[in-house]
Amino acid sequence: MDSIGIVNKSLSAWLESSEAKKYFLALLALQLIVLGIYLTAYYAAAGEDFFSRAYLPEAQAQEVDAQVMPKIIGTEIALLPLSVFYGLLAAYIYFLLIMAALKQLSFKTERLKLKKFVMAYVLIVASFLAALFSWFEKKFLTIPAAAILLIVFSGAAGTPEEALPSFLALLALVLVIVYVFVALRNGLRLLLALPVFLSESKGIAEALSESWRITEGKALKIFLPFAALLAITVIAGWTFGYVFSEIGKFLGIATGFIALAVLLQSAAGVFISSLYAVWSNYYMVIAFRELGEKE
Numbered sequence: 001m002d003s004i005g006i007v008n009k010s011l012s013a014w015l016e017s018s019e020a021k022k023y024f025l026a027l028l029a030l031q032l033i034v035l036g037i038y039l040t041a042y043y044a045a046a047g048e049d050f051f052s053r054a055y056l057p058e059a060q061a062q063e064v065d066a067q068v069m070p071k072i073i074g075t076e077i078a079l080l081p082l083s084v085f086y087g088l089l090a091a092y093i094y095f096l097l098i099m100a101a102l103k104q105l106s107f108k109t110e111r112l113k114l115k116k117f118v119m120a121y122v123l124i125v126a127s128f129l130a131a132l133f134s135w136f137e138k139k140f141l142t143i144p145a146a147a148i149l150l151i152v153f154s155g156a157a158g159t160p161e162e163a164l165p166s167f168l169a170l171l172a173l174v175l176v177i178v179y180v181f182v183a184l185r186n187g188l189r190l191l192l193a194l195p196v197f198l199s200e201s202k203g204i205a206e207a208l209s210e211s212w213r214i215t216e217g218k219a220l221k222i223f224l225p226f227a228a229l230l231a232i233t234v235i236a237g238w239t240f241g242y243v244f245s246e247i248g249k250f251l252g253i254a255t256g257f258i259a260l261a262v263l264l265q266s267a268a269g270v271f272i273s274s275l276y277a278v279w280s281n282y283y284m285v286i287a288f289r290e291l292g293e294k295e
Helices: 003-016 018-046 049-055 058-078 080-104 114-132 138-157 163-189 193-199 204-214 219-255 260-293
Strands: none
Touching (some): 003 018, 003 219, 018 049, 018 058, 018 080, 049 058, 049 260, 058 080, 114 163, 114 193, 138 163, 193 204, 219 260
């Protein structure tokens, strides 16, 4: 796999697809609408304090946060049904984006009917659980098992101030960190399960197995372009967020509409996250094609 080539294709190929551009705009519009609802609800709950904190020094902003946070949490709970609906609708658009990428790269796809959508959603959960519990290489489960035993033994060995339990606890922490990397590696190898599922007549278990099979020995090659896309997104998100926040502060002071700082910064974040959804989906499909062709 040519990592640089895959990154370039992931960033640009979607611009050649009218379908992908349509779904990108749909996802962007959805996120902006939900953002507007949330910001309006925060303003109703916390008043201008929620927006004025962007203009305050860090210490004062933290004081304001402490005052408005209970109201914000209450608002989040009240808007939970909206969050669930948004998550499902965003996932639907997300799957359509993958299918647009598959079609563009000459894969055959079926219509995304309700059953297919539900199974794709279940596949995401199954991929997470399979990565977390090392389903395809259960030998690695000995690592968290050993960590749990060490934690139990460290508690039985004496007080935390004593050398032995401290050493055992430290060793358990090392094992937990090691297993985190194992789980991340598992996740990379299962990353292609969704394009496999949406392009082939396979069930959930078959899609997971196929992704695991075609990525054997290629976890690093999958990670490099994925990490590059993530780095580009993080840098772009931070840059756009900072620039638009400063523009919003200037305009907010000039116009008296202080919500502009938070509004523009949040809108920039929504724009970048929508781009990342397209980039990451195209990356998965391009990697799927590259690995499939080289078998």
